[in-house]
Amino acid sequence: xxxxxxxxxxxxxxxxxxxxxxxxxxxxxxxxxxxxxxxxxxxxxxxxxxxxxxxxxxxxxxxxxxxxxxxxxxxxxxxxxxxxxxxxxxxxxxxxxxxxxxxxxxxxxxxxxxxxxxxxxxxxxxxxxxxxxxxxxxxxxxxxxxxxxxxxxxxxxxxxxxxxxxxxxxxxxxxxxxxxxxxxxxxxxxxxxxxxxxxxxxxxxxxxxxxxxxxxxxxxxxxxxxxxxxxxxxxxxxxxxxxxxxxxxxxxxxxxxxxxxxxxxxxxxxxxxxxxxxxxxxxxxxxxxxxxxxxxxxxxxxxxxxxxxxxxxxxxxxxxxxxxxxxxxxxxxxxxxxxxxxxxxxxxxxxxxxxxxxxxxxxxxxxxxxxxxxxxxxxxxxx
Amino acid sequence: xxxxxxxxxxxxxxxxxxxxxxxxxxxxxxxxxxxxxxxxxxxxxxxxxxxxxxxxxxxxxxxxxxxxxxxxxxxxxxxxxxxxxxxxxxxxxxxxxxxxxxxxxxxxxxxxxxxxxxxxxxxxxxxxxxxxxxxxxxxxxxxxxxxxxxxxxxxxxxxxxxxxxxxxxxxxxxxxxxxxxxxxxxxxxxxxxxxxxxxxxxxxxxxxxxxxxxxxxxxxxxxxxxxxxxxxxxxxxxxxxxxxxxxxxxxxxxxxxxxxxxxxxxxxxxxxxxxxxxxxxxxxxxxxxxxxxxxxxxxxxxxxxxxxxxxxxxxxxxxxxxxxxxxxxxxxxxxxxxxxxxxxxxxx
Amino acid sequence: xxxxxxxxxxxxxxxxxxxxxxxxxxxxxxxxxxxxxxxxxxxxxxxxxxxxxxxxxxxxxxxxxxxxxxxxxxxxxxxxxxxxxxxxxxxxxxxxxxxxxxxxxxxxxxxxxxxxxxxxxxxxxxxxx
Numbered sequence: 001x002x003x004x005x006x007x008x009x010x011x012x013x014x015x016x017x018x019x020x021x022x023x024x025x026x027x028x029x030x031x032x033x034x035x036x037x038x039x040x041x042x043x044x045x046x047x048x049x050x051x052x053x054x055x056x057x058x059x060x061x062x063x064x065x066x067x068x069x070x071x072x073x074x075x076x077x078x079x080x081x082x083x084x085x086x087x088x089x090x091x092x093x094x095x096x097x098x099x100x101x102x103x104x105x106x107x108x109x110x111x112x113x114x115x116x117x118x119x120x121x122x123x124x125x126x127x128x129x130x131x132x133x134x135x136x137x138x139x140x141x142x143x144x145x146x147x148x149x150x151x152x153x154x155x156x157x158x159x160x161x162x163x164x165x166x167x168x169x170x171x172x173x174x175x176x177x178x179x180x181x182x183x184x185x186x187x188x189x190x191x192x193x194x195x196x197x198x199x200x201x202x203x204x205x206x207x208x209x210x211x212x213x214x215x216x217x218x219x220x221x222x223x224x225x226x227x228x229x230x231x232x233x234x235x236x237x238x239x240x241x242x243x244x245x246x247x248x249x250x251x252x253x254x255x256x257x258x259x260x261x262x263x264x265x266x267x268x269x270x271x272x273x274x275x276x277x278x279x280x281x282x283x284x285x286x287x288x289x290x291x292x293x294x295x296x297x298x299x300x301x302x303x304x305x306x307x308x309x310x311x312x313x314x315x316x317x318x319x320x321x322x323x324x325x326x327x328x329x330x331x332x333x334x335x336x337x338x339x340x341x342x343x344x345x346x347x348x349x350x351x352x353x354x355x356x357x358x359x360x361x362x363x364x365x366x367x368x369x370x371x372x373x374x375x376x377x378x379x380x381x382x383x
Numbered sequence: 384x385x386x387x388x389x390x391x392x393x394x395x396x397x398x399x400x401x402x403x404x405x406x407x408x409x410x411x412x413x414x415x416x417x418x419x420x421x422x423x424x425x426x427x428x429x430x431x432x433x434x435x436x437x438x439x440x441x442x443x444x445x446x447x448x449x450x451x452x453x454x455x456x457x458x459x460x461x462x463x464x465x466x467x468x469x470x471x472x473x474x475x476x477x478x479x480x481x482x483x484x485x486x487x488x489x490x491x492x493x494x495x496x497x498x499x500x501x502x503x504x505x506x507x508x509x510x511x512x513x514x515x516x517x518x519x520x521x522x523x524x525x526x527x528x529x530x531x532x533x534x535x536x537x538x539x540x541x542x543x544x545x546x547x548x549x550x551x552x553x554x555x556x557x558x559x560x561x562x563x564x565x566x567x568x569x570x571x572x573x574x575x576x577x578x579x580x581x582x583x584x585x586x587x588x589x590x591x592x593x594x595x596x597x598x599x600x601x602x603x604x605x606x607x608x609x610x611x612x613x614x615x616x617x618x619x620x621x622x623x624x625x626x627x628x629x630x631x632x633x634x635x636x637x638x639x640x641x642x643x644x645x646x647x648x649x650x651x652x653x654x655x656x657x658x659x660x661x662x663x664x665x666x667x668x669x670x671x672x673x674x675x676x677x678x679x680x681x682x683x684x685x686x687x688x689x690x691x692x693x694x695x696x697x698x699x700x701x702x703x704x705x706x707x708x709x710x711x712x713x714x715x716x717x718x719x720x721x722x723x724x725x726x727x728x729x730x731x
Numbered sequence: 732x733x734x735x736x737x738x739x740x741x742x743x744x745x746x747x748x749x750x751x752x753x754x755x756x757x758x759x760x761x762x763x764x765x766x767x768x769x770x771x772x773x774x775x776x777x778x779x780x781x782x783x784x785x786x787x788x789x790x791x792x793x794x795x796x797x798x799x800x801x802x803x804x805x806x807x808x809x810x811x812x813x814x815x816x817x818x819x820x821x822x823x824x825x826x827x828x829x830x831x832x833x834x835x836x837x838x839x840x841x842x843x844x845x846x847x848x849x850x851x852x853x854x855x856x857x858x859x860x
Contacts, residue, residue, distance in 0.1 A: 118795055120795040121796065121797075130740055130761070132818045134740075134744075134842060134854070135818055136801070136806055138793070141789045145789050145808060148788065149831075193792075196792060244818070250808065428823060430842070431841065432841055434851075435838075435841055439838060439839060467851070475745075479746065479839050713823065731846070
């Protein structure tokens with residue numbers, strides 16, 4: 001397989017975009033990415049989107065996007081892996097270029113969640129319909145059960161969960177595209193409305209509209225473009241049981257462990273070699289558990305780590321979610337995985353402005369579906 | 384010998400006190416509880432209905448009978464609150480319990496005596512040697528109109544009985560039914576709540592039918608009230624069963640074991656069946672039991688039973704009625720009660 | 732709720748019927764066409780016990796439309812005696828007294844309904860033993 005690079009990026013603001021449709025926002029992000037990259041064409045495109053059918057009654061999204069982007073007749077495919085749809089779309093684009101089948105592929109993600117669908121119902125389709133959702137569990141409910149188990153087993157505290165939200169809001173405040181640009185205090189998080197014990201409103205990522213896109217190209221093409229680019233040095237994916245009750249352990253995401261193991265092996269690296277990571281913090285507890293499963297902290301110590309500031313931009317040992325994470329940046333489901341890649345790209349090309357981490361060489365993006373049934377991990381390296 | 388080979392009851396854990404309902408509607412709580420001799424009633428959970436109650440009661444009956452569910456030839460559920468107007472409650476119960484599919488299923492209704500009339504039919508099938516075992520259940524989650532006198536008593540619960548010829552715990556000696564067109568209490572198709580004739584529900588309806596069926600039963604059996612250890616009557620409130628028992632010649636002591644209504648409320652089709660189950664929980668071999676139900680509209684089914692030596696083997700195999708009545712109760716306020724019983728108009 | 736989709740799951744939801752692999756004895760609930768342990772393809776039907784303990788749980792306060800009138804309600808992961816775990820509501824309990832590790836029993840309850848005129852859907856729920 002040949003080397004692959006990310007050569008351009010584009011994204012809309014994430015938030016409640018009342019005036020724009022799913023087609024509008026995707027085209028906006030994609031155009032930006034194409035212009036940013038300087039390429040004059042793309043060979044194919046992948047769009048990650050969890051459920052345009054349920055949110056806006058539109059399937060066949062690849063065809064719709066290619067039409068509205070004006071790139072017919074290139075192949076266009078929608079990729080779905082629940083909340084990991086964006087990461088999975090990126091992986092498909094990576095594989096298509098790495099294999100030599102294409103030279104330039106657009107990888108995008110989009111979700112339009114505010115057009116009136118029952119969001120709780122739609123998001124619940126990422127869980128086991130017949131044996132989880134049938135019984136009344138919700139997405140926050142699933143992660144709440146993980147939180148309770150983690151607290152019971154390792155003594156993780158409510159304050160530690162809140163610390164994740166506080167940190168991510170502090171980072172998001174510095175991100176012009178973030179849905180929430182204001183900081184929150186520990187007290188505000190701990191006092192917000194209870195959604196599913198012990199998770200409160202401010203432990204949960206929001207409902208958002210948004211689109212993000214990147215242009216992926218072979219290293220040869222990248223070099224000829226005469227601009228900064230970033231190399232993809234590992235791409236990995238793994239799956240686990242659909243239902244949380246089917247997992248080996250409720251406090252470890254095996255799909256994360258397996259995917260990152262493969263990624264480290266491909267790139268011949270260890271956790272200490274990674275300088276920053278974008279983690280799938282759909283709920284605060286997710287960031288804590290994933291930070292352990294990615295190998296940055298011992299199992300059970302993820303809560304302590306964030307409370308001690310080890311994952312902050314300033315003075316952190318391993319900054320997590322410098323973009324603001326899903327919590328502050330927003331979580332238009334399908335777009336999230338791509339937005340993570342974009343944050344790494346900005347950091348690795350020294351364009352992250354007030355969020356810039358110093359001396360970064362390698363960044364990791366971890367995107368996860370459902371309650372951990374799928375996980376996609378990428379490692380990018382500055383050039 | 385034909386009779387009951389297994390029995391079981393089920394009562395939900397939720398309760399509401401009569402005084403809470405009285406206060407809600409501006410009635411004097413003390414007068415209500417004194418007048419009806421009723422303190423609290425059972426309330427079904429939001430996830431409970433006649434079918435779920437019947438299933439739990441039948442599970443207890445199967446635990447006591449210890450037979451293979453597939454040997455049951457008929458399943459009859461009597462209720463005035465079947466969840467479906469068209470689709471018998473029994474069709475769901477049989478799949479829940481592993482009964483059938485080679486089984487006869489039917490739904491019965493006759494106000495509060497739907498359970499006992501199902502008993503009569505189940506007994507007849509076994510007696511005619513049509514089948515080895517027949518299961519009948521009386522269960523209800525009856526509704527009283529808000530602010531109406533019936534709201535104090537309309538409650539939820541049920542009891543199940545398996546009829547057979549082997550290892551009978553209570554033999555059925557005699558039966559008698561008495562029916563007439565007496566419009567004391569009814570519900571028209573499509574209406575949410577029933578209506579009743581006030582004091583007309585007393586002497587011309589409840590007392591007349593139970594007394595006539597009771598007298599005929601005593602004559603058939605050539606026994607007198609004093610021969611019976613226990614007497615169970617339909618219990619719409621605390622006063623009526625004590626009064627009708629007295630009129631037939633029974634004493635308070637004979638009636639009080641099955642007299643659950645002051646704490647259970649009127650479980651309609653579950654009323655006298657649950658009273659019978661409570662009696663069987665403590666009965667001794669040789670005891671004679673006299674039971675007459677009442678269903679508005681109106682009719683009564685009467686039965687006499689003789690408890691056998693088998694009874695002591697089965698009593699402890701499943702939860703007892705008194706246990707379910709007295710333990711782990713959860714009290715509701717009127718708002719919670721109204722929400723559970725869907726008395727609140729929703730935007731759907 | 733499409734009636735065929737409901738009907739297919741009745742043996743599992745009403746009677747907890749699971750599939751025991753004839754080759755390696757691994758029990759899968761609900762039954763699978765392929766054994767997750769040994770990839771075997773032949774199974775015997777077994778009924779799971781109705782007793783277990785709470786592994787973890789939460790109290791749902793914001794639910795989808797269908798369950799919105801029941802909030803707050805408890806949902807948990809219960810481990811049955813065979814070691815199989817299921818997701819189920821925990822009912823008839825004071826919410827602040829539910830604890831990880833408590834023993835529970837499964838009972839037959841109405842799980843949901845398809846609006847006012849659609850079918851009624853039943854299944855298992857847990858009560859504190």
